Amino acid sequence: MTKIYGIKNCDTIKKALKWLTEQQLDFTYIDYRQDGLTAELLAEFSAACGWQNLLNTRGTTYRQLPQEDKENLDETKALALMLAQPAMIKRPLLWHKEQYHLGFKPEQYQQIFDL
Template sequence: MTTLYGISNCDTIKKAKKYLTDNNIEFSFHDYRKDGISKEMITTFSQHIDWEDLLNKRGTTYRQLTEEQKQTLNKDNTLALLVEHPAMIKRPVLIHANSYYLGFKAPQYDEIFSV
């Protein structure tokens, strides 16, 4: 089963969903805001994707952190922040065939799904 994780109003999520739909790839979508997020989920993500890569430093939520928060980020406090502020998770996270992928680029998805 293929699962796409993210926030439904994110443009990158929309592109990934369109790609999957256009290529007839069955998937389920987990919206962090509607379906929730847990420490266990983020911990599992971080076992497959480096915690520093999971952190979206380009978003508004990250930019609103204090300088002290940004300077003292480590795996534990970052994972806690990601649970508290799902918008700070880089999107999308894709799980396919027990492998974890981050972000969306059509050529990457072509390789993943051998389209």
């Protein structure tokens, strides 16, 4: 089963969902804000992708954090921040064939789905 995780107002999520739909691929969309996010699932994401890759430091949510939240960042602190504010998780996060894939580019998805 293919799953795609993100937040609905993200432009990259919209592009990825459109691409998947246009390719007539079966998938389940999980919205962190609507469907929720558990610490266990976030830890699984981190184990698969690395917390540094998962944390979107270029996004508005991260940039607006107080400086003390950004200092001495380690996995525990980063996961707590992402759990509290899922907009800090890079998007989309795709689960397909027992693997996680971060980001969206049509070429990347073509390779993932063997198209």
